[in-house]
Ligand SMILES: [Zn+2]
């Protein structure tokens with residue numbers, strides 16, 4: 254079928270809306286009419302050539318929408334279902350079989366090679382292939398073709414236009430806290446980076462009863478938002494000595510820190526401010542080759558550094574749970590979202606980079 258997609262023609266170019274031919278669903282796939290899709294930094298990393306994905310390409314991996322067609326073997330979804338599309342996984346490797354699918358051995362290629370798991374392609378233009386299947390969804394388009402198992406059914410009374418980022422960035426932050434740290438009430442929590450991932454973690458820490466909750470960033474607007482979402486303290490990392498201040502607020506170091514910045518110097522701060530037996534969870538995606546150093550004695554004192562992908566989430570359980578919390582007013586993701594028309598995708602991408610918006614979400618014209 255003919256759909257409209259935001260096509261990237263060359264490395265670090267501009268997005269151009271264009272007509273694309275999209276395959277019909279195979280037996281195990283669903284076609285989703287995209288209602289809205291978040292922009293995540295990974296989309297922009299792909300645009301800038303961090304992955305092997307060639308051009309022309311269509312990105313987008315935080316899609317939410319309505320099922321428009323299902324493949325013949327799909328049983329758990331029907332036309333009209335509301336879905337959030339989450340990350341891809343192979344289902345066969347050691348980690349998928351252990352139900353730790355965000356660590357899928359084929360995860361990177363399924364996200365960023367621009368084709369299905371079997372190497373076939375889903376998009377073309379005037380008979381020439383276009384690299385789609387980004388995160389097996391390429392939701393910067395009016396319609397997305399995705400493996401049925403990556404589409405998570407959500408309740409119909411939740412406003413669908415807010416839900417796409419739960420499929421990546423927001424479950425990453427919330428899952429790092431609720432699935433990995435599992436803090437007890439009264440334990441201290443620090444978010445390094447008050448973007449969408451850090452703020453989702455902060456909201457989860459508030460739900461868990463953490464105290465104090467500290468947000469560290471260099472942008473005043475983000476720190477202010479963090480305070481209104483539950484931070485008891487904020488630190489401007491450009492002006493204040495974060496480690497000394499965290500040490501003072503927590504009286505001896507933080508129980509849990511969440512590193513979202515992907516900057517080596519900030520990652521080190523997130524480890525150096527830990528209490529004895531404290532845990533730092535790393536979720537920020539650094540470029541290959543980025544290195545960081547610690548003092549070995551710091552880690553030896555029972556401190557832990559744990560890398561986490563997608564918040565250790567089992568999306569079909571965790572995303573509906575987060576939607577319930579959102580509807581109940583306890584996980585106010587609407588406070589993070591700024592909507593843009595699909596045609597304004599280049600403005601939305603620029604605002605994501607310069608930090609004026611926390612989570613840009615593109616609304617599709619239907
Ligand atoms: Zn993402």
Ligand SMILES: [Zn+2]
Pocket residue numbers: 342343344345346347348349350356357358359360
């Ligand atoms: Zn796998």
